[in-house]
Amino acid sequence: PTQPVWSPDGTQIAFIRRNLTEPRRAAPDQPPPLGDVWTLSINSGEINSGEINSGEAVQLTFTQALDRPPVWSPDGNYLAFVTADGQIGMVATDEPGTVWRMDSATIRAPLIQLAFAPVEKSK
Numbered sequence: 001p002t003q004p005v006w007s008p009d010g011t012q013i014a015f016i017r018r019n020l021t022e023p024r025r026a027a028p029d030q031p032p033p034l035g036d037v038w039t040l041s042i043n044s045g046e047i048n049s050g051e052i053n054s055g056e057a058v059q060l061t062f063t064q065a066l067d068r069p070p071v072w073s074p075d076g077n078y079l080a081f082v083t084a085d086g087q088i089g090m091v092a093t094d095e096p097g098t099v100w101r102m103d104s105a106t107i108r109a110p111l112i113q114l115a116f117a118p119v120e121k122s123k
Contacts, residue, residue: 008073008076009076014060014079060079060099071115077092082113082114086110087101087102087111088102089101
């Protein structure tokens with residue numbers, strides 16, 4: 001696992017799990033390793049997912065390209081990330097495998113990392 005990020009409430013960690021299909025070559029013409037976004041739930045020092053005692057990670061994306069580091073929404077219900085082809089993806093943590101792609105055609109600079117804007121609470 002690489003590039004771990006904690007959920008806002010500190011109970012889960014999201015990370016990229018790279019699936020190398022062959023040894024990585026140090027040649028520029030080689031594609032990046034495959035990777036997907038995963039989460040682990042943390043409770044009382046134990047690693048859990050879904051069921052508190054399951055101890056298994058939950059795979060949230062199922063892509064054929066390396067997703068870049070995810071970022072949590074302020075409420076912890078969503079993870080947003082940039083795909084290898086520069087698109088914006090978002091997944092609900094309770095709906096593994098359902099990735100929403102957002103139109104980033106009007107963005108002129110390459111996307112590397114996303115951030116959620118803080119939500120202002122009305123008084």
